[in-house]
Amino acid sequence: MTRAVELALRGPAAGPNPRVGCVLLRDGVVIGEGWHRGAGTAHAEVDALSGRQPVPGGRPANSVDARGATAVVTLEPCAHTGRTGPCTQALIDAGVARVVIAVPDPNPVAGGGAALLRAAGIEVVVGVGAEQVEAMLEPWLVAVRRGQPFVTLKLATTLDGRVAAADGSSRWITSPESRAHAHALRAEVDAILVGTGTALADRPALTARTPDGSPAAHQPLRVVLGDRAAPGDWLRITGHDPAAALAVLAEREVRHVLVEGGPTVSAAFLRAGLVDRVLTYVAPVLLGAGRSAVEDLGIGTLADGLRLATEDVRRLGPDVLVSARVRREDDVRGRHDSEETH
Structure with a gap:
């Protein structure tokens, strides 16, 4: 989660959307990383699944094989379609087995992703690193x-x-x-x-x-x-x-x-x-x-x-x-x- 926060901080602090980072793991090894670059761009989860960001010891790929993997995300994956598609569905389609979330999304339009992930049979853990992410996203979280x-x-x-x-x-x-x-x-x-x-x-x-x-x-x-x-x-x-x-x-x-x-x-x-x-x-x-x-x-x-x-x-x-x-x-x-x- 600390690495996901580091990735999130690469995104813009201002704007209607929050900074979000995502790390994909399999057997404790990082297989994908991503972050959100601002409104209209790929969300962190989709960015990580795309494989365009090189992970330590690796090179960019066309996509990441995330079947059975764990996704560690700073904010609950969105469950709505806006300028981009729902990240929740992208994780389900990718076949991840577990999603670790720091903070639930308070936005009533975008929230609810955790419930959809569980309904799809994916293990969901909420609250890991919450204090760190709350501090990073404080203005956005409080405003929403x-x-x-x-x-x-x-x-x-x-x-x-x-x-x-x-x-x-x-x-x-x-x-x-x-x-x-x-x-x-x-x-x-x-x-x-x-x-x-x-x-x-x-x-x-x-x-x-x-x-x-x-x-x-x-x-x-x-x-x-x-x-x-x-x-x-x-x-x-x-x-x-x-x-x-x-x-x-x-x-x-x-x-x-x-x-x-x-x-x-x-x-x-x-x-x-x-x-x-x-x-x-x-x-x-x-x-x-x-x-x-x-x-x-x-x-x-x-x-x-x-x-x-x-x-x-x-x-x-x-x-x-x-x-x-x-x-x-x-x-x-x-x-x-x-x-x-x-």
């Missing part, structure tokens, strides 16, 4: 289970929590290393959202760029929330309701949205309880005055403060990146089939 995009709030502040100086200047608070990391993050999300205030004042490009400054292969949907004018090629969502904005994005199959502020929009999403994770780039700079990273949250006393759970702290050049979890009331992380063996 919840019916609403996973939300990451990104902040870039001085050591005293300012996002701009008293004169309004804000470029650049953080280091080139932090900005490079933020661009890599943009290349993995489906959409970036800002308010009209930020769009008009800063005129941000909201593009994802590689370290050499060229455009990344994937460019997220650029979204502006508010009633004032906005760039014509951006998706404009009128009003100031974060939940309504997420509903619009869900209809577009956006799984992961990056909220880049400014302080008004950041506070709106936090007050609405719609943030899953906060990423804060902190620069060793002191201003003493200027705009705060987040506007009023309606909190009057320290005891009522929104306390987050730190997940990771890392150094980026002179800066520090803090990743913290926000516990949402509708948090659906980690819900997978408790069936470890069957």
Whole structure:
């Protein structure tokens, strides 16, 4: 399963479909490997059965003889026909004897593959490596289970929590290393959202760029929330309701949205309880005055403060990146089939 996760990570992080990897085994020997390369391409199971990926010590083949083999898959094989055929049927037709699945597919349209495999007389084991796969697929899994995009709030502040100086200047608070990391993050999300205030004042490009400054292969949907004018090629969502904005994005199959502020929009999403994770780039700079990273949250006393759970702290050049979890009331992380063996 660890190898299947490694293969899955070769696929695109953004998009309506999840990253999936598959390894085919016979007598403990790998006979096929595959992964999903994005919407419209072969799914991981079909890719592994095709034999086009060389396995250790082998060469690409026209197809893999999988009769009696075990298929190890990060996500439950799909049971529906979309742009491609159902992976469940491909495994049945290939004659596999056993399928090991990390996490069931929460998509009501695509799920149900495990039951069909069992009905065909194939042994199915669910839950192997579930924690590892849940972590890899968290934004996608949470978005599909919840019916609403996973939300990451990104902040870039001085050591005293300012996002701009008293004169309004804000470029650049953080280091080139932090900005490079933020661009890599943009290349993995489906959409970036800002308010009209930020769009008009800063005129941000909201593009994802590689370290050499060229455009990344994937460019997220650029979204502006508010009633004032906005760039014509951006998706404009009128009003100031974060939940309504997420509903619009869900209809577009956006799984992961990056909220880049400014302080008004950041506070709106936090007050609405719609943030899953906060990423804060902190620069060793002191201003003493200027705009705060987040506007009023309606909190009057320290005891009522929104306390987050730190997940990771890392150094980026002179800066520090803090990743913290926000516990949402509708948090659906980690819900997978408790069936470890069957």
